[in-house]
Amino acid sequence: MKNHPVHHALGCLLSLLVLSSELSAETSEATQWLDDLKSQDYKTREVATDKLWSLGEEAIPLLEDARNSDDPEQSRRAWTITRNITLDLDASTPREVLKAIEAYQSALDVENKELIIRDLIENKAYKQIVLLLHQEPNPEHKAKLSGSQRIKRVAYHAAEQVLQQEGIAEAIKILSVAPRSERNLEALAFLMRRVGRLEGEIASLKKIGNLNVGQKTWLRILLQSQGDAAALREFAKQYKDARLTIALDVLDGDASSLLKLAKQSAQGVHLYGVDRMEKLWKEDRAGLRNDKDEINSDDGNLGHMQTRHQVEIHALLGDVGFVTSIIGQIDLIQLAYYRSAFPYRDTIWEELNIPNPHSERAAFLEWVTVTIAQTIGNDEVDQDEQQLVLLVMDTLVRTGDSDLVVELYTRYLDAVNESGDDHIYDVLKLMIGAGFAEEAYHYIATQIDDVDVMLPSIRRHLYGDDKNLDYVTERIERHHPELTEIEQLRLLMELMGNLQSSGQVVEAFLSKLEALGGQLGGQAQLDAIDALMFVGANRGDYQTRLRLVKMACGLQVPKEKKVKLINDYMQLSQVMLDPASVVDACELYQKELGELGQYKVLYAIAMCQLDPERGRPMLDEVITSTLGSLRIRARLAYRLHQAGMETEAHQMLEQLLVETSPLDKEFSFVVTAMIQLSSGIELEEPRGGWSRLAALRASQIVMLMDPEGETNTEAQLVRKHTEFCFSYGMALLKRGKKDFATDLLARSHKINLGHGSLADHFFPQVLQSSIRSTAEGWFAATWADMQQQISQHKGNHDALNSAAWLGARTARHLDVAESYSRKALELRMREPSYLDTLAEVFYAKGDARMAVKCSDESIDSLIHLGITGYSDHAAKTSHIELARQNQKFRSALKRASKE
Numbered sequence: 001m002k003n004h005p006v007h008h009a010l011g012c013l014l015s016l017l018v019l020s021s022e023l024s025a026e027t028s029e030a031t032q033w034l035d036d037l038k039s040q041d042y043k044t045r046e047v048a049t050d051k052l053w054s055l056g057e058e059a060i061p062l063l064e065d066a067r068n069s070d071d072p073e074q075s076r077r078a079w080t081i082t083r084n085i086t087l088d089l090d091a092s093t094p095r096e097v098l099k100a101i102e103a104y105q106s107a108l109d110v111e112n113k114e115l116i117i118r119d120l121i122e123n124k125a126y127k128q129i130v131l132l133l134h135q136e137p138n139p140e141h142k143a144k145l146s147g148s149q150r151i152k153r154v155a156y157h158a159a160e161q162v163l164q165q166e167g168i169a170e171a172i173k174i175l176s177v178a179p180r181s182e183r184n185l186e187a188l189a190f191l192m193r194r195v196g197r198l199e200g201e202i203a204s205l206k207k208i209g210n211l212n213v214g215q216k217t218w219l220r221i222l223l224q225s226q227g228d229a230a231a232l233r234e235f236a237k238q239y240k241d242a243r244l245t246i247a248l249d250v251l252d253g254d255a256s257s258l259l260k261l262a263k264q265s266a267q268g269v270h271l272y273g274v275d276r277m278e279k280l281w282k283e284d285r286a287g288l289r290n291d292k293d294e295i296n297s298d299d300g301n302l303g304h305m306q307t308r309h310q311v312e313i314h315a316l317l318g319d320v321g322f323v324t325s326i327i328g329q330i331d332l333i334q335l336a337y338y339r340s341a342f343p344y345r346d347t348i349w350e351e352l353n354i355p356n357p358h359s360e361r362a363a364f365l366e367w368v369t370v371t372i373a374q375t376i377g378n379d380e381v382d383q384d385e386q387q388l389v390l391l392v393m394d395t396l397v398r399t400g401d402s403d404l405v406v407e408l409y410t411r412y413l414d415a416v417n418e419s420g421d422d423h424i425y426d427v428l429k430l431m432i433g434a435g436f437a438e439e440a441y442h443y444i445a446t447q448i449d450d451v452d453v454m455l456p457s458i459r460r461h462l463y464g465d466d467k468n469l470d471y472v473t474e475r476i477e478r479h480h481p482e483l484t485e486i487e488q489l490r491l492l493m494e495l496m497g498n499l500q501s502s503g504q505v506v507e508a509f510l511s512k513l514e515a516l517g518g519q520l521g522g523q524a525q526l527d528a529i530d531a532l533m534f535v536g537a538n539r540g541d542y543q544t545r546l547r548l549v550k551m552a553c554g555l556q557v558p559k560e561k562k563v564k565l566i567n568d569y570m571q572l573s574q575v576m577l578d579p580a581s582v583v584d585a586c587e588l589y590q591k592e593l594g595e596l597g598q599y600k601v602l603y604a605i606a607m608c609q610l611d612p613e614r615g616r617p618m619l620d621e622v623i624t625s626t627l628g629s630l631r632i633r634a635r636l637a638y639r640l641h642q643a644g645m646e647t648e649a650h651q652m653l654e655q656l657l658v659e660t661s662p663l664d665k666e667f668s669f670v671v672t673a674m675i676q677l678s679s680g681i682e683l684e685e686p687r688g689g690w691s692r693l694a695a696l697r698a699s700q701i702v703m704l705m706d707p708e709g710e711t712n713t714e715a716q717l718v719r720k721h722t723e724f725c726f727s728y729g730m731a732l733l734k735r736g737k738k739d740f741a742t743d744l745l746a747r748s749h750k751i752n753l754g755h756g757s758l759a760d761h762f763f764p765q766v767l768q769s770s771i772r773s774t775a776e777g778w779f780a781a782t783w784a785d786m787q788q789q790i791s792q793h794k795g796n797h798d799a800l801n802s803a804a805w806l807g808a809r810t811a812r813h814l815d816v817a818e819s820y821s822r823k824a825l826e827l828r829m830r831e832p833s834y835l836d837t838l839a840e841v842f843y844a845k846g847d848a849r850m851a852v853k854c855s856d857e858s859i860d861s862l863i864h865l866g867i868t869g870y871s872d873h874a875a876k877t878s879h880i881e882l883a884r885q886n887q888k889f890r891s892a893l894k895r896a897s898k899e
């Protein structure tokens with residue numbers, strides 16, 4: 001029926017009359033409750049108190065007269081109700097909190113009030129603390145209490161609480177009345193931005209005209225949260241905010257202002273390092289050489305810092321030999337790290353002060369024996385010596401000196417075996433991981449006493465738990481004697497524990513286990529799955545573990561066990577980059593515990609990948625829940641980047657950079673994150689250009705040179721300097737400054753002459769640049785150096801792979817690169833990174849089909865065999881990199897099929 005205007009007006013009038021009558025009824029009841037506050041009957045007074053309290057903020061104006069009543073009971077109760085409502089207290093508020101608040105309001109001195117607030121903090125009554133301080137009638141007390149750093153932090157926690165329980169609008173209210181601090185104001189601005197109130201607040205402040213100090217700070221924070229570079233520069237210029245200008249300059253690719261501030265802030269020996277970086281940025285080569293002469297002629301009063309500065313300046317000038325000799329005097333492990341560009345040349349033995357294993361074999365083996373004997377079981381001996389032995393062993397493995405490695409391992413095992421140290425298991429694992437499983441088992445069988453007793457224990461450490469397998473078998477036999485396939489199950493289970501068992505054997509067992517399903521019964525099946533999970537972990541078989549844990553999550557087991565299984569499922573889903581499994585695991589977790597907690601971010605990102613329409617609001621909620629926390633948002637940016645949401649990840653970090661203050665730890669943290677996200681293998685030009693990456697790397701080096709900052713070795717600083725030289729050199733090339741750019745790039749090349757990392761970014765970039773002819777000479781030198789390494793050490797699979805990778809990444813010598821890659825894989829069968837190199841070779845040759853095939857094999861190999869050479873974290877990181885490579889190859893295959 002069509003709505004007639006008269007009927008509509010009458011309807012509105014009737015509604016108003018009904019509403020009026022309801023309000024009159026409530027007002028009448030409230031008036032009675034107010035009278036009841038002074039009733040002679042205690043129960044009546046209590047009921048009236050509860051009724052008025054339940055009205056919430058609506059009751060406050062009604063209580064005004066009662067608060068000033070001549071009746072003391074009515075006045076007291078009216079004030080109590082008002083206090084409870086304004087402090088957001090209700091019937092569920094713990095009694096301890098109510099008592100503490102009463103005590104606070106009765107306290108006369110600020111010291112007692114501070115003690116009471118500490119009690120409230122213990123009870124996590126954060127919101128009540130903020131509201132108490134806001135309502136504090138004594139200005140002096142309020143100022144002292146609000147100035148406490150501990151209480152300022154309380155306001156942030158209060159906002160977190162309110163945001164989760166009551167929503168963003170209430171969180172903004174709390175932060176608006178909270179004690180002022182940078183952190184609280186940043187959180188407030190962040191939330192205002194989330195609800196679109198930022199621009200209005202900025203406009204209101206700009207209308208004021210002459211701002212006081214607090215208003216200027218608030219405007220700056222608002223503008224930083226807004227992220228408008230032009231508005232920020234205008235503010236920085238108007239109010240002479242040098243630190244804000246610096247952050248903007250770095251974002252624009254200019255480190256000059258940061259270096260100037262760092263130089264002004266530096267003290268003592270730190271000043272030398274900052275001054276050198278400034279000279280380098282200004283292309284002052286003469287100044288750098290003068291610094292070198294000055295530092296080298298110093299009388300030594302600077303001690304260790306003088307050595308550090310010597311290393312830095314000579315690295316910047318490209319003096320590789322000098323840097324090597326200095327680092328060698330400090331720390332042999334550092335030297336090995338620094339010389340990782342040349343780990344397989346015979347000169348390393350002299351630099352490490354170790355007898356040459358090829359020309360002085362007897363003396364070398366004696367050094368190994370003595371060093372191990374001194375370190376095993378002796379906590380007073382520097383463990384660097386033992387690490388050095390392991391480093392040498394790894395180097396010999398990579399050079400293909402198999403016979404020498406076996407002899408060295410045998411001496412190591414003899415020493416550990418004689419000492420009775422459990423460390424023998426670690427040595428055996430290293431030996432098997434290096435590809436000497438047969439020799440390890442031979443040693444166990446022939447050299448270990450009571451091998452029959454020891455072998456099950458050793459097998460358990462290396463592969464699977466025999467006792468667990470026996471236990472599972474016994475449980476299945478006892479509970480299900482009708483099953484005739486138990487021996488076959490047991491055999492398959494034991495084969496599962498063998499690293500050499502084929503994928504077909506594993507698949508056969510899983511299929512059988514799935515087919516039996518409920519026949520085994522919940523506990524018996526869980527026993528089998530537990531055992532297989534253990535064995536799968538030792539195999540690095542992530543795909544199988546994912547299937548197993550998903551199967552286990554569906555069983556009827558105690559809640560604690562179910563939650564643990566779901567957590568395992570969650571972790572494996574992330575390793576597998578499987579968003580569907582992540583979503584499934586998160587939903588299982590929420591079903592069991594009623595909330596997602598720490599997994600909210602994973603759920604939101606995975607859902608964005610599967611269903612953006614549903615996932616986007618979830619991700620927005622997660623971002624809001626960070627409350628502007630810098631470190632949480634930076635970690636979130638990493639997760640977004642891993643999930644393929646690169647643009648959003650970079651934008652988040654760029655926003656964070658202008659919110660931080662140069663020379664603070666937070667600034668360094670964000671800079672490092674931006675560098676890591678801007679350094680992928682497929683880098684054409686980093687986001688913001690080479691100038692920004694150079695400025696970020698210069699900023700990072702300034703932070704690293706701070707004696708009071710994070711501890712970094714000289715070798716690490718050298719690596720950072722060469723990374724800077726590369727990115728700054730590329731930036732100068734873009735500006736047409738070939739002379740100094742070439743100088744910087746030459747230093748970066750020289751320090752990394754024979755290192756495979758030059759293939760990642762260096763050569764793909766410089767060979768396409770304006771100095772191509774010069775770069776061709778550098779390439780020829782590196783290629784010749786790699787040929788020398790390969791010819792000197794025929795079994796050096798790492799050198800073969802590095803050369804193949806260089807050829808593939810530069811599209812040069814591709815037939816030779818393919819042969820090198822295949823030889824490397826003959827020496828290290830199914831090595832994931834080597835399979836990826838072969839895939840890259842085929843990609844460079846234009847054979848996308850073979851590239852995809854090899855890439856698939858590399859991922860499968862990492863999943864099934866990765867644990868022998870990688871930690872879980874490394875395997876996860878490698879899997880992400882290989883998955884991205886796989887995506888690149890598949891895109892090429894799709895393009896080729898269309899053509």
